[in-house]
Amino acid sequence: MKETFFILFVIAVLLGLTAVRYRRQIVAFISFYKQMKAVRTNLREGEPAGRQTDISGIQLVKCGRCSKWIPETEAERSGGQAVCRSVCVAINPARST
Numbered sequence: 001m002k003e004t005f006f007i008l009f010v011i012a013v014l015l016g017l018t019a020v021r022y023r024r025q026i027v028a029f030i031s032f033y034k035q036m037k038a039v040r041t042n043l044r045e046g047e048p049a050g051r052q053t054d055i056s057g058i059q060l061v062k063c064g065r066c067s068k069w070i071p072e073t074e075a076e077r078s079g080g081q082a083v084c085r086s087v088c089v090a091i092n093p094a095r096s097t
Contacts, residue, residue: 058071058072058073059071059072060072061075061082062082063075063081063082063083063084063087063088064078064079064081064082064083065081065083065084065088066084066087066088068084068087070082070084074086
């Protein structure tokens with residue numbers, strides 16, 4: 001009977017040391033399991049899996065000076081061409097107007 005308790009004690013110590021050593025991986029596994037469980041319950045309830053918002057695309061224009069693609073909101077019009085507001089206009093401001 002004493003041998004059984006000793007063996008169980010040694011196994012418990014080894015499991016404890018292993019849990020301390022791999023605690024980050026254990027926590028990651030538990031959080032992954034909880035996320036998968038939440039997805040499974042959402043699918044059963046009929047909720048959409050991913051709550052996607054309506055994302056409108058960003059219009060890109062090509063800079064007439066450096067040929068870099070930039071968002072239209074960051075472009076400045078110069079002679080009918082789009083010009084980088086932050087780079088090309090700052091380098092040569094006289095040509096931007």
